[in-house]
Amino acid sequence: MNVPGELSHLPYADLLQPHAGGLAARQRYDTVHFDGLTLEEERADDAQFLECAVTECAITGGSLRAARFNEVWIQGTRLVGTGCAETNWLDSTADSCVLAGVEAFGAQLRRVSFRRCKFDSVNLRSAALHEVVFEDCVLRDVDLGGARLADVSFPGSALERLRLGRAALKRVDLRGASLLDLADGYEALSGAMINSSQLVQLAPGLAGALGIVVEDR
Template identity: 25%
Template sequence: MSVHRAPADPRLTTLAPQQEADLDHEALFRRVLLAGVDLAGHEADLVEFEQCRFERGSLAAAVLDQPRFTDCVVEHSDWANAKLTKPALLRTRLTSVRMTGAQCSAGTLRDVSFDACRADLAAFRFATFAHVRFTGCNLTGADFTGADLRRAEFVSCDLTGAQFSNANCAGALLTDCDLSGIGGVTSLAGATVAAGDLVALAHTFARALGITVASEVPAAGPRTRARPASG
């Protein structure tokens, strides 16, 4: 069974404000404050952010191949429709980040926290999660196909219609979440789910198994006792 613990906090030191930035291939950003910096639509490979803070900036629709975020804080920013291929996030905290439609496919996330983020329709396909916690996030329609979620935790999240097909959820924790209509429900085998979340999950299980849930079961008619044959 996976051992859960809270994600480790980012290790930040004194940061130098940087008003503008260009995402060149293999660019390195270290110990900088990127406040209000617009990087929307930029394309680059192997970009590294180390001990950086992003505030009210944008990576919307950016296309980054193998980006790396280490000891970073991202707050009130827009990452909608960003395409991050094989990203690596280590000791990173995202708070109130808009990630609608963002793609973080085949990535590695370790000691990462998502707080009050809007990540509806986001894709985390085949990503590996280690000590990752989603708290109060909108994850409706999010795609976790093939992801390793054994050390992931979801707290007070809306997972309506999220996809978990072929995910490894043995050891995952789900508390006070909306699990209505999730896909790949059988992949939740081995996860721990709060008792209060089981009602919606039971209906989803029933549909997956082809069971019809009726509000009322028709009452059986009166039984007729067979009469013995007369001699």
């Protein structure tokens, strides 16, 4: 996945136009730059963001339900309590962002990269993640219950109290995670790759999930 490191590296950087004001539902935003904005309780359900950049913004509350993000680059942005359910993400990147209390159940992510991001109490239940990379991220109390993950990796990321109940994993690479701590869903690891040290850490939870009684005489 070719991930741009700076705004100027975007193939559409020279086409970006600054945006002022709020957001609107069912609006199409094409080659727009959202920079340094504070957006509170905005409603942009079913909006489309095409080849856009979002830098140093603060988004609190509101709803982006079923919005589409195609080739969007997000940097240094905070989303707190924002409704992102059933959103669709394609060929997009988030760098150094914070997501807290975000409701993103049923979201669809394909070829998406997260770098140096912090996820706190994010709801991704029943989401679909395909070719997604979490690099040097922190995922704390993230709920992936019932989600479908394929070709997903977590290099350098810390996973704390991750929920995987009823999730379906396929070619999910957890070997590079710096911390792997599950709250539930040990059975979902049948579709994941882990290393030997992670296996030792997960052994008590795996034994419990399989009904194995470990008792030293």
